[in-house]
Amino acid sequence: MIYHDIQGLIDKAIEKELIEGSDEIYARNQVMSLLKIADFPDQTVEPTEDSIPNLIDKIVDYAVENHIIEDVFDAKEILSANVMNCFVARPSVVNAIFKEKYAASPKAATDYFYALSKNNNYIQMNRIRKNIHFKAETGYGNLDITINLSKPEKDPEQIKRERALKQTISYPKCLLCIENEGYAGRTGYPARANHRVIKVPLGDENWYFQYSPYVYYNEHSILLAEEHRDMKIDKQAFERLVTFTEKFPHYFIGSNADLPIVGGSILSHDHYQAGNYEFAMTHAENAFSFLIPDFEHVSAAVLKWPLSVIRLQSENKSSLLEAADHILQTWKNYSDEQAAVHAFTDDTPHNTITPIARIREGSCELDLVLRNNRTSSDYPLGIFHPHADVHHIKKENIGLIEVMGLAVLPARLKDELQEIKNDLCGKPSNIADYHQEWANQIKDKYGTISSEEQAEDILQQELGLKFKRVLEDAGVFKEKAAFDRFIAALDT
Numbered sequence: 001m002i003y004h005d006i007q008g009l010i011d012k013a014i015e016k017e018l019i020e021g022s023d024e025i026y027a028r029n030q031v032m033s034l035l036k037i038a039d040f041p042d043q044t045v046e047p048t049e050d051s052i053p054n055l056i057d058k059i060v061d062y063a064v065e066n067h068i069i070e071d072v073f074d075a076k077e078i079l080s081a082n083v084m085n086c087f088v089a090r091p092s093v094v095n096a097i098f099k100e101k102y103a104a105s106p107k108a109a110t111d112y113f114y115a116l117s118k119n120n121n122y123i124q125m126n127r128i129r130k131n132i133h134f135k136a137e138t139g140y141g142n143l144d145i146t147i148n149l150s151k152p153e154k155d156p157e158q159i160k161r162e163r164a165l166k167q168t169i170s171y172p173k174c175l176l177c178i179e180n181e182g183y184a185g186r187t188g189y190p191a192r193a194n195h196r197v198i199k200v201p202l203g204d205e206n207w208y209f210q211y212s213p214y215v216y217y218n219e220h221s222i223l224l225a226e227e228h229r230d231m232k233i234d235k236q237a238f239e240r241l242v243t244f245t246e247k248f249p250h251y252f253i254g255s256n257a258d259l260p261i262v263g264g265s266i267l268s269h270d271h272y273q274a275g276n277y278e279f280a281m282t283h284a285e286n287a288f289s290f291l292i293p294d295f296e297h298v299s300a301a302v303l304k305w306p307l308s309v310i311r312l313q314s315e316n317k318s319s320l321l322e323a324a325d326h327i328l329q330t331w332k333n334y335s336d337e338q339a340a341v342h343a344f345t346d347d348t349p350h351n352t353i354t355p356i357a358r359i360r361e362g363s364c365e366l367d368l369v370l371r372n373n374r375t376s377s378d379y380p381l382g383i384f385h386p387h388a389d390v391h392h393i394k395k396e397n398i399g400l401i402e403v404m405g406l407a408v409l410p411a412r413l414k415d416e417l418q419e420i421k422n423d424l425c426g427k428p429s430n431i432a433d434y435h436q437e438w439a440n441q442i443k444d445k446y447g448t449i450s451s452e453e454q455a456e457d458i459l460q461q462e463l464g465l466k467f468k469r470v471l472e473d474a475g476v477f478k479e480k481a482a483f484d485r486f487i488a489a490l491d492t
Contacts, residue, residue, distance in 0.1 A: 002062045003041055006031050008048035009055045013087040016052070016119040030086035034079065035059070036068055052119060053126040056080050074187050081191035082184065084121045091181060094196045106248045110276070113198060114219050117211040120194045124150065124213055132414060136464020140306055140471075141280035143464050144406040147413050150214050173228045176269040178208050197224075200247065202240045209274075216401055216408060217277040223253065225270040231258040232270060233353050235325040241272065241357035242317060242364050251276055254356035254367075256400045261373035261382045262352065262474075264399040273400055280405035281305055281367065282358070288480070293491045295323040302483055306471035307403055308370040315363050324366050328353050330490055331370055339482040340383055341372055350374045354403050369403050370486075372476050386470045392434040393466045398474045407467040417459055424448065424455040438466070 010027055013019050019027055032040060048055060060069075060076050060083075069075040089097075094116065102109035117123045132147040169186065172179035178197060185191030190213075197208040205226065212220045223244060237255060244253045253274035256264030286301035297319040303309040310327060314320040332351050335343045343351050354369040372384050379387065386394050394402075394409060401408060420439045422429040426448045431439050442462055449455040477483045 002035065002037070002059070003045045004048045005055055005058045005062070006035075007045045008050060009052065009059065009083075009087075011047045012050075012052050012055065013119075016115075018087040018116070018119055027086050031059075031083055034082055034086075035063055051126075052084075053121055053124070056083060056121055057126075059083060074185065074189075074191070078185045078191040078193070080121065081193040081195075085182070085193040088116075088120045088194050088196065091196055095198055098198050107250050110219065110221075110248065110251070113196075113209075114211060116196070120196075122194050122196075122213055123211055123215055127151070128215060134460050136461055136467070138464050138468040140304065140468065141283055141405065143280050143467055144217070145409065145460065145463055145467060146216060146407060147409045147411065148214075148216075149411050149414065151411075174266065174269050176222065176224045176266060176271050177228050178224070178226060200244070202243050203236070207240070212273075217275055217279075217406060219251070219274075219276040221251070221274045223272040223274055227270070228268070229270050231256065231263060231267045233258045233328065233355065235321060235328070238321050238324045238328075238355060238357075238366065241355060242321065242366065244272070244274065245357050245359045245364070248274070249359040252278075252282070252356060252358040254400045254404070255354065257352045257354045257369075257371045257373075259349065259352045259371070259373045261375070261385055261397060262354070262371040263373075263397065265397070281309070281356075281403070284309070286311070290487050292323055292326065295319055295326070298323040302480075303367070305475075306468055307475040308477045308483065310368045310370070312366045312368065313360070313363050317364055320364050320366060324355070324368060327368055327490065331486070334486060334489055336482060336485055338485075339477055340374075340376075341476055342374055345374065354400055356400070356404065370476050371474075384474050384476050387473045390466055390470050390473065392432075392438065393463065394470045398470065402471065403474075405471075407463075407470070409463075409467075417463070421452065421455045421459055424458065425450070425452055438462075 006028060009031070010024055013027065014021055014024070028040065048058070060080055063069045063079055064071045064076065069079050098109050098113055101112045118125055127150040130149040132149065134145055135142040136145055172183060175190070180192045181195050181197050183192040185193070195210070197210045200207050200209045200223065208224050208226065210222050210224070212222055233255060241253050241255065245251065251274045253272050255272045258267065260267065284303040284305045287304040289299065289301040292298060292300050297316045298312055298314040301311050303311055312320055312323055331353060332349065333343050334351060335341055343349065350372050352371050354371055356367040358365050374383050375381065376383055379385065386398065394407065416432050416435055419429045419431045420435060420442065423431060423439055424443060424446065442458065446458055449458065477486070
């Protein structure tokens with residue numbers, strides 16, 4: 001019964017330290033109000049023993065069955081977030097606890113906030129566990145491959161409502177604005193009632209730290225500007241990234257590029273992504289080192305990586321930032337006909353950088369990934385973008401996460417790869433037309449496989465190699481000579 005589920009949720013919230021025992025009556029009454037329940041049994045109610053996400057699902061199911069909410073996606077999401085908001089402290093309290101934990105150590109502070117964001121169901125752990133994740137050796141280290149199954153499909157009624165809705169509301173301005181904190185949500189806009197952010201001053205601005213509701217790696221977090229403004233890669237951005245790593249030395253932080261095609265999915269709000277995770281690119285070896293004139297305190301190297309990456313290291317923060325800005329300004333105006341790199345088409349810029357910062361052995365480190373978003377008649381989606389022969393795997397922009405070596409691949413691949421696996425094992429199959437050529441190549445390479453486990457291993461490896469090709473397409477310099485020409489331009 002619903003009473004048992006409510007009591008189970010309250011007990012779990014106390015166990016996870018979302019609330020204290022003295023908050024029990026208050027929390028119960030808040031949940032009862034949302035469910036339009038006016039009465040609760042006098043006798044002791046045996047709590048349902050389950051996880052918080054599962055208990056929330058049971059409560060939402062009750063609300064649907066009893067016509068408290070309609071059986072549509074957004075209504076269920078809004079109720080779920082509102083129920084959990086009954087167990088989450090106000091933003092001022094969360095920030096105060098974070099500050100207190102930070103005084104002990106930065107890691108203690110992020111551990112607290114990450115646990116809170118999972119326990120209050122803002123990070124959707126039940127959904128995230130559905131993702132398929134494995135590593136594939138490609139010659140550039142073990143690339144991470146994720147097939148994203150965590151984002152639930154919207155039901156037909158939800159889609160119909162969104163299409164019928166004439167959007168006149170502009171609050172919040174976007175999904176990253178600080179006004180999302182505590183926002184109930186609406187048709188076509190996600191529920192954020194249980195969402196909290198942490199104020200993190202950087203330079204003379206306030207920035208805000210939160211976790212991604214659909215984490216793709218450990219402690220996947222977002223740092224967003226207080227002001228709703230466009231993404232911008234400049235010296236100030238580099239300084240913010242390095243300053244953040246000084247505040248949180250156990251985290252890396254990076255930014256999507258600030259131009260279409262090579263940028264992320266949201267270019268309208270300045271933000272960065274961080275986390276406590278080491279990607280394959282973190283461990284990439286130096287292909288060769290070089291000197292940047294006038295920056296003798298900064299070491300520079302080109303990485304052995306499918307994209308074109310310059311790694312800078314220095315114990316002198318000021319010199320590091322000056323060197324990074326010198327590379328950025330040179331690159332923004334750099335053209336190389338032999339490498340198909342044009343800095344501008346008329347007044348439209350094409351060159352920018354995807355930067356990543358971390359602390360390594362006490363020194364500041366910046367990876368600068370050179371990006372170019374020019375298109376051509378042969379490559380209408382982008383010259384340095386996944387080409388047509390890999391679109392059956394990945395057609396979307398190559399953003400920060402992919403740049404570092406983590407593929408976020410579409411959910412359709414789960415079933416489509418199963419059909420290829422069936423074919424490898426000599427079973428009846430229905431391979432999608434756009435996979436057929438690839439499937440034939442795999443079959444020619446390995447023949448018929450008797451073991452499904454072996455076929456699975458083969459497909460994972462081949463998918464990793466395909467993702468390697470995706471990243472190589474995005475690299476602006478395909479050979480060392482082209483990189484040498486750019487390095488020479490740094491001395492002018």
